[in-house]
Amino acid sequence: MNMAEPNQSTGSIDRISELSDWETSTLEIFVRAVGLVGLPRSVGEIYGVLFCATGPLTFDEITERLGISRGSVSQGLKLLRQLGAVKLQYIPSSRKDHYIAELSIKRLMRGFVKDQFKPHLESGQARIEAIEQLIDQEVSDSEKNHARKRVATLRVWQQRMRKLMPVILAVLGGASVLMESDDQESDRQVI
Amino acid sequence: MNMAEPNQSTGSIDRISELSDWETSTLEIFVRAVGLVGLPRSVGEIYGVLFCATGPLTFDEITERLGISRGSVSQGLKLLRQLGAVKLQYIPSSRKDHYIAELSIKRLMRGFVKDQFKPHLESGQARIEAIEQLIDQEVSDSEKNHARKRVATLRVWQQRMRKLMPVILAVLGGASVLMESDDQESDRQVI
């Protein structure tokens, strides 16, 4: 197990110079995680750098630490705020916006589900209904039965997905199954 | 609500000619669904065409119905079999392989989790441990405390993700929370 490599040469994040090794490795985790749900690496990097930071960061600090373009940072922050994964922190002394990472996994997941998952479920609902119409109208009698069976299956799947969402949030929030405090976000006061 | 368009012109699947309208619309659902988890559209199409079919399909039937290349079908089937989403069906009379779609959502999800999700969780585990080492070795004392706090957060997140997986499978399988029969796959005998 050779995990004692000297510098941030683990293979994928190399342009980053202003970050310490543990930060670089942590970013890698986030980059992978967001990749898993189809988000661009820059989004993982931005969340990651905020996650690691000891305090709020400005727009410029983010671009500098990551060495990526202002455009990417702007878009990435926009998405992350929309997801509720990053928040604006008001700092009286400064004109600049200051950003912090949301540290509650429950809220992170809730934002993601609400923004990316629910819409799919809902449009799926509409599509299934459209398919049922098509079947009634256009499918020959001999196949109608089979087609209806399949769509019925789709409906059941949808129902179950729907029931899944609250359960996921409950588990991540530390409900019942787990024995831990609800949301854990120790430090960082909101002003 | 104008969902009464005449033909398969919903915008994204147009090369397909050998499919009826309800099949085309159903494929669209699967294409979206696989896209959501980062799989290529061809995979969704292949699963979808098998899902809609009244019986097992051969390799050639799949390429013909979808109008996509043999290479894509080969790779797509390979992945789908690996995920347990598609199975080979032995047919005595024919030399060709015959494929059918797995219709149990529980098994579908289990395959996906096992193949795509678990590995990420496990490699994440290793990464976190590496990060802890980096922090002990290289982070200045003043920041060490903060860094440790963050990694502790990562650990908690990981634990919760782990606990999540069995719960998901239970819900999809129709356990407790739901009042339905376990796996529903009515038709299609296995020879």
Add this chain to the structure above:
DNA sequence: TACTTTGTTCATTTTTTCTTGAACAAAGTA
């Protein structure tokens, strides 16, 4: 063995997605 049928692999092309950076807007300052 020579031939056919069935399916896979992989280098290339195509398509899609992401990033960049210059132009632009918004809002504060002097």
Add this chain to the structure above:
DNA sequence: TACTTTGTTCAAGAAAAAATGAACAAAGTA
């Protein structure tokens, strides 16, 4: 108002992912 600072937008370029199809393997047949 003119100037600066801060952040956004979006067309163009770069990078990544997916699809293609020809070459190849594997296994059955005559």
